[in-house]
Amino acid sequence: MTVRAEPLIGPVAAPGLHVMSFNIRRRLGLLAWPPADRWVNRAPRVSALLAVERPSLVAAQEALPSQVALLREALGSAYRHVGHGRGADSRGEGCPIVYDAERLQLLDWSQRALSDEPTAPGSTSWGNWIPRIVVRAAFLDTATGACFVALNTHLDPFSSRSRVRAGEQIRTWAVCESSPVIVTGDLNSRPGSEPVAALLGEGALCDAWEAAAARLTPEWATYGRYRTPRADGGRIDAIVVSRGVRVDRIGINAEPVNGGWPSDHLPVQAAVRVSEKEDAT
Numbered sequence: 001m002t003v004r005a006e007p008l009i010g011p012v013a014a015p016g017l018h019v020m021s022f023n024i025r026r027r028l029g030l031l032a033w034p035p036a037d038r039w040v041n042r043a044p045r046v047s048a049l050l051a052v053e054r055p056s057l058v059a060a061q062e063a064l065p066s067q068v069a070l071l072r073e074a075l076g077s078a079y080r081h082v083g084h085g086r087g088a089d090s091r092g093e094g095c096p097i098v099y100d101a102e103r104l105q106l107l108d109w110s111q112r113a114l115s116d117e118p119t120a121p122g123s124t125s126w127g128n129w130i131p132r133i134v135v136r137a138a139f140l141d142t143a144t145g146a147c148f149v150a151l152n153t154h155l156d157p158f159s160s161r162s163r164v165r166a167g168e169q170i171r172t173w174a175v176c177e178s179s180p181v182i183v184t185g186d187l188n189s190r191p192g193s194e195p196v197a198a199l200l201g202e203g204a205l206c207d208a209w210e211a212a213a214a215r216l217t218p219e220w221a222t223y224g225r226y227r228t229p230r231a232d233g234g235r236i237d238a239i240v241v242s243r244g245v246r247v248d249r250i251g252i253n254a255e256p257v258n259g260g261w262p263s264d265h266l267p268v269q270a271a272v273r274v275s276e277k278e279d280a281t
Helices: 039-053 065-075 160-175 194-203
Strands: 016-023 057-061 079-082 097-100 104-113 133-141 147-154 181-186 205-207 237-242 245-252 268-274
Touching: 016 181, 016 237, 039 065, 057 065, 057 147, 057 181, 065 079, 065 097, 079 104, 097 104, 097 133, 133 160, 147 160, 160 181, 160 194, 181 268, 194 205, 194 237, 237 245, 237 268
Parallel strands: 016 057, 147 181
Antiparallel strands: 016 268, 057 097, 079 097, 104 133, 133 147, 181 237, 205 237, 245 268
């Protein structure tokens, strides 16, 4: 396997933490078109990307169980994951959080539906006919002693109403947390849109792209579709943070891997620092 020589961020030493939000594109088999979309072509590229970037936490979207297994294999035996399929039977694609268990100690986790019945697996509301979920994981950073909560999601691409209501729900859950929060996801919404405004409402959360001390890349459109990257404001994948999370560097990884792109989405990557509880004000 050929690995890219230069990472966008690469391994980050404590107190920094490398977070990646990545819609890896579900495997479609013979239905995949164009050929660049076929998992047999993309899987080695996903592995090569992760092997060189080595994020401490990968928040994936559209991941099937076999694809989650590949993520963990690429990252190594120290990595674990939480999250399962979004269906009522816990099967199908999901939004798993894959993490370095040698650095991050899992305190607890849960999976909720984005609906009027969040504890009912597979439930839908607000105009989305496909179930939408949030995976929540609380961690202790064993290198710094700081605790934080990760929320990972994939909002509905068809219903704007669903995205707005989901943004409101995620924000409500985030502000109830006693630890700093990192939200990751394919929001299917551009900066400044109504769904993003609902997520960021009242200033409890902020867009890590805007909060970053340094931006490593142009603001590429993250729905790349295996084409030459464009900087046209189409950033629909995001990392969002609460107070207590400092964003040192952020970028959108638009570089091809082994002659092509690992997914139809480009990963968003950030080096962050989480404050200890008493400092997260």
